[in-house]
Amino acid sequence: MNSLLLDISLTFMIIAIIPCIYRIIKGPTIPDRVIAVDAMTTVIVAVLGIYSYVQGSVFFMDVALVLAVISFIGTITISKYLDEGVVF
């Protein structure tokens, strides 16, 4: 169940998180940081899906689903706040 291809893909996805972290810390404006957080969460969800297959356990799928939903809601809320100045 553990192949070289899965290890390589996991490695590259972990590497893909690094520019997101750089953009979160360095980002000149707030929309840059919001987009970076959204991209990083998407990568982490993909990592959890592959890691769930590698470990042969379904427990990581719950974590991935919760993380995806909370990231979606947070991104929409911050976008609306940046766009209009109010949340509701």
Added chain:
Amino acid sequence: MTTIITKTITKVCIPLVILFSISLLLAGHNNPGGGFIGGVMFASVIALMYVVFGLKYVKTFFNPDWAKWFGFGLTLASLTAFAAMFFGHNFFRSAVEFVHLPLFGEIELVSAGLFDIGVYFVVIGSLLFIFKNVGDDNE
């Protein structure tokens, strides 16, 4: 200025996430899940509905008093803790029972599940009470 795409996605999201939160609540103490994360999922999807459709519009058809949910959950969790003392056991002791249901097979009923349901209502009530009252104060 929420677009029609966001509104449609929200309408699809709400029942699915509420179902997922109930499944996390009932997954209980042996699998990932429990009262806290179930309540957080429920509160976040209601918060998404408040954000996308606007608090003023949502209030016209769905306006529960979240502080009462908080009080109900806290009462339920406390009473579950005290129940074991009347049978001569320790505080917060849990009872385990295996029942056989026709369609589901053998399932495990635990009295700590009632405490989890109390935590679920406490988390929903407190998070949404804060969210609604903080967002409401500009008018």
